[in-house]
Amino acid sequence: MFTGIIEAVGTIKALDNLGHDIRLTVVAGKMDMSDVYLGDSIATNGVCLTVVEKGSNYYKADVSAETIKYTGFAHYQSGSSVNLEKAMRPDSRFGGHIVSGHVDGVGAVESITEHTRYVEVWVKAPDELAKYIAHKGSITVDGVSLTVNEVKGASFMLWLIPHTLKETVIGDYKIGTKVNLEVDVIARYLERLMLGDKAAKSDKADISMSFLAENGYLK
Template sequence: MFTGIIEALGTITKLDNRGTDIRLTVSSQTLDMSDVALGDSIATNGVCLTVTDLGDNFYCADVSAETIKLTGFAHYTTGSKVNLEKAMRPTDRFGGHIVSGHVDGVGTVSNIIKHAEYIEFWVKAPQEIAKYIAHKGSITVDGISLTVNEVNGAEFMLWIIPHTLKETIMGNYKVGTAVNLEVDVIARYLERLMLGDKAAEPAKKGIDMAFLAENGFLKK
């Protein structure tokens, strides 16, 4: 588990193509690697990756084809900057919100407006996760725990202060930048809970007569 509080910035220094998968090497001069062991998890731009090799200032991780397809890793190249956070320990200060490192979708920066004290970022989320994004709720963007300041359909707005811009890769964002999004896990559980006993029923595929009757499209 993570908190969405970025510990350091890293750079992708190597991408080894292994057929459908890739082996990723991330280097960082500021991430404390002294307590990292093989098998530990490090959130890399919000994606939970398992450390398969490491040194004093780098780690390697294997990224599956499924992860590449569902995250912004499809857009990353050697030299790309990434946000880094080691897995949370029970004794750590909980500064952000509950982050699992499981990306729900890839959004796109749709507008950037500069103000005197902050920068306003608008991000367009995939339609299927828009329902989980709420005004004043939490969302993870490239591993950063952020508060949603406004919602307009599938787009949401963030107010980002200079400190966050300096300590994360958000300072490099441009209109069109692809970003990893993870919605608040509580919203996911709430949706499931609201199904009640129906949660145990197999998922329905397509529309049948029973569905139409249940949703008021057929007269009794």
Template sequence: MFTGIIQAVGTISAMQPTGGDMRLRVETGKLDMSDVALGDSIATNGVCLTVVEFSNHHYVADLSSETLKRSGFAHYQLGQKVNLEKAMLASTRFGGHIVSGHVDGVGEVLSVTQSARAWEVWVKAPDELAKYIAEKGSITVDGVSLTVNGVDGAKFRLTLVPHTMQETNIGTYQAGTKVNLEVDVVARYLERLILGDKAAQSSAGKEISLAFLAEHGYLR
């Protein structure tokens, strides 16, 4: 489990294809590796990866075909900057929101414009994720816990303060940049809960329609 508060920006230094999936090496920059052990989790651009090898300055992790399909890692290159966060402790200050490190899809940056000392970033999410994105709700973008400040269909607006721009890879964003998105986990569980007993049916869970909500008393 993570909070979406980035601890360091790392650099991808090796990407080794291994029969349909990939082994990744990340140079960790200023990330404190002194308490890391084999099997620990490190969120890498929002993807929860398991450490299989490490030193004071790097770690190695395996990426499954599912991870490559769901995230932007399939398109990353050597030298790519990635946001890093170690898994939270029970004593960790909870400064962001609940982040699982399970990416839901890949979005695309539409524009980056300055507004006073802040930056406004518009992102286009995959259409199937639009229903989970609400104004003033939380969303994880490349592992960063952010507040949605505007919604227009599947597009949403973020407002980034200078600290966030400096301490994450968001400062490198431009129109066309692909980003890993994880929607608020609470929205996902609510969707499943609303299905009730129908959740056990194999065809359930694909879409909740207005007719379904009305039938179960959620609409009048």
């Protein structure tokens, strides 16, 4: 479990082909590796990866073909910068929101507008994720816990302060940059909960306006 508060920006040093999978080597930047052990989890641009080898300033993790398919790892290469966060401790501050490290889809940066004290960024999410993105709700972008400030269809807008731009890879975004998205886990649970008894009879949640009306959620 993570909080979306980035600890450091790392650099991909190598992506070694293991057949269907790749072994990723990440230089950890300023992140303290002294309390990282084999088997620990590190969110790498929002993707929960398991440490299989480590040194004083790097770690290695295996990335499956499934993960490559559904995340931005398909676009990464040696030298790419990545946001890093170690799994949260039960006695640490909860500064962001609940982040699982399970990416729901890949979005793309649509526009970047600089203002006096912040930068306005619009991101286009996959259409199937639009229903989970709410005004003033939480979303994880490349592992960063952020607040949605406006929504238009499947696009949403973020206001980014100088600290976030400086301490994460978001400062390097350009129009067209692919980003890992994880929607708020509470929205996922609510969708499933609203199915009620029908959840046991369906392989996937199918919440529609007619479903809401039939089950008393709409008048």
